[in-house]
Amino acid sequence: MPACTLAALLGSALALGCQGAPAAPATSPSAPSPAQGRALASLAWRALELLPAAAVAPPPARTAPAFEAPQRPGDASFAIGPTNAGALVGPVALPEDLTSLAVRPVTRSRGATHGTRALVALLSKAAQRVAREHPGSVLWVGDLSRAEGGPLPPHRSHTNGRDVDLAFYVSRDGRDGPVPADQPAMVRADASGRIAGSRDLFFDRARNWALVRALLEDPGVVVQWIFVADHLRALLIDHARQVAPPALVARAERVLAQPKDSSPHDDHFHVRIYCGLEERLQGCLDAPPWHPWAPRHEAELARWLDGLLPFLETPREPETREAIERIVRMNATNAIVHLERLVEEPLDAELRLLAHDALGFLRRGYTREAWKRWRAEEAP
Numbered sequence: 539m540p541a542c543t544l545a546a547l548l549g550s551a552l553a554l555g556c557q558g559a560p561a562a563p564a565t566s567p568s569a570p571s572p573a574q575g576r577a578l579a580s581l582a583w584r585a586l587e588l589l590p591a592a593a594v595a596p597p598p599a600r601t602a603p604a605f606e607a608p609q610r611p612g613d614a615s616f617a618i619g620p621t622n623a624g625a626l627v628g629p630v631a632l633p634e635d636l637t638s639l640a641v642r643p644v645t646r647s648r649g650a651t652h653g654t655r656a657l658v659a660l661l662s663k664a665a666q667r668v669a670r671e672h673p674g675s676v677l678w679v680g681d682l683s684r685a686e687g688g689p690l691p692p693h694r695s696h697t698n699g700r701d702v703d704l705a706f707y708v709s710r711d712g713r714d715g716p717v718p719a720d721q722p723a724m725v726r727a728d729a730s731g732r733i734a735g736s737r738d739l740f741f742d743r744a745r746n747w748a749l750v751r752a753l754l755e756d757p758g759v760v761v762q763w764i765f766v767a768d769h770l771r772a773l774l775i776d777h778a779r780q781v782a783p784p785a786l787v788a789r790a791e792r793v794l795a796q797p798k799d800s801s802p803h804d805d806h807f808h809v810r811i812y813c814g815l816e817e818r819l820q821g822c823l824d825a826p827p828w829h830p831w832a833p834r835h836e837a838e839l840a841r842w843l844d845g846l847l848p849f850l851e852t853p854r855e856p857e858t859r860e861a862i863e864r865i866v867r868m869n870a871t872n873a874i875v876h877l878e879r880l881v882e883e884p885l886d887a888e889l890r891l892l893a894h895d896a897l898g899f900l901r902r903g904y905t906r907e908a909w910k911r912w913r914a915e916e917a918p
C-alpha cells in the first residue's frame with residue numbers, strides 16, 4: 539500500500555515512516571489549500587507511522603492537533619476499540635525495576651502485564667509518588683491486558699490496555715503509627731477499613747488517598763474511573779476532605795465509584811483511563827461518561843475530518859482510499875452522509891467496495907471482528 543501519499547502530497551516531511559516519499563513543497567500545485575489540508579499536514583497511515591508528534595506534529599502555522607513530546611519510531615502504543623472488545627497495539631510492559639511497584643504473581647502468570655504506554659507511565663509515576671510521600675509503600679499491580687489485548691477472562695474489560703486492577707495499600711497498627719504491610723493478595727476491607735480475617739491490618743486511607751490523588755493529578759493521562767466499593771469510597775472522601783483542596787475532592791467524588799454491574803470492588807481498585815487523541819485517531823473508543831475535565835477531542839477530530847472530506851467529494855486514488863481508512867479509524871460517524879454521496883459517484887470497483895465496507899462499519903458500530911478488516915497494518 540502506498541502509505542504516506544497524502545502526507546507527501548500535502549507537503550509534510552514530518553511523518554517519520556514516510557521517508558521514502560517525496561515531500562512536495564507546500565506551494566505545489568497539487569497540494570490542497572491550507573484550509574483543506576490543515577489537519578492533514580502530517581497524516582501517516584500505518585500504525586507504525588502514526589506516532590505522537592513524530593507523525594502528527596503540525597507545521598507551526600497550521601491548526602492541526604497538538605500532541606505531547608515527540609517520541610521515536612517504535613514508540614507507537616495505543617488502544618483500539620472499547621475496553622470490553624478492543625485490542626492493544628504497541629504494548630508496554632510494567633516496569634521491573636521499581637521498588638515502589640510490584641506485579642502480582644497471578645497477573646504475571648496470566649501474561650496480563652501490558653498496557654498502553656500512557657497507562658504504564660501513569661502507574662509508574664503514581665507508585666513512585668506515593669512511595670516518596672509514604673516511604674516503604676509498594677503498589678501491587680494486578681491485571682492490565684495481554685500483550686496483544688483481547689479477551690482476558692474472567693474480566694469483561696481489560697482488552698486494550700486501558701484498565702488495571704490495583705491492590706489496596708494495607709498497613710499494620712504499629713507502636714508509632716501505621717506500618718506499611720503491602721501484599722500481593724487482594725484483601726477485602728470492611729466499612730471501618732479493617733481487613734477481613736486480620737486483627738491488625740487495615741485499608742490505609744492516607745496512602746490509598748495518596749494513590750488516588752497521584753492518579754488524578756497526572757498531567758498526561760485522564761482517569762475516567764477508579765472503581766471501589768461505596769464504603770471504602772466514603773473512607774477515602776472523608777480523608778480527602780481533611781487534606782486536599784475542594785476541587786480535587788470534587789473530582790475524586792466523580793471518579794471513585796462502585797460499579798453497578800460487577801463485583802463491588804471491596805478488595806481492589808479498578809482504574810480506567812480515557813483514550814488520548816492519537817489513540818482516538820487510531821480507533822480507540824471511549825464510553826460515557828465524560829467528566830467535565832475529560833478530553834473529548836471533538837475540535838481536533840472535526841479538523842481532521844474537515845481535512846479528509848474533500849477527498850470524498852472529489853475521489854481520486856489513493857488519497858480517497860486513505861481518507862476512508864482514516865475516517866473508519868476515527869469512527870467518524872458524521873462522515874456517513876458523505877460516504878453515502880460518494881458511493882453514488884462513478885467509482886472504480888475497489889474504491890466502491892471500500893466505501894460500502896466503511897459505511898457498514900460506521901453504521902453498525904465497532905466489533906472486534908469488523909475491526910480486523912481495518913487494521914491490516916500492525917505496529918512494530
Ligand SMILES: [Zn+2]
Pocket residue numbers: 693696701702703808809
Ligand atoms: Zn478490573
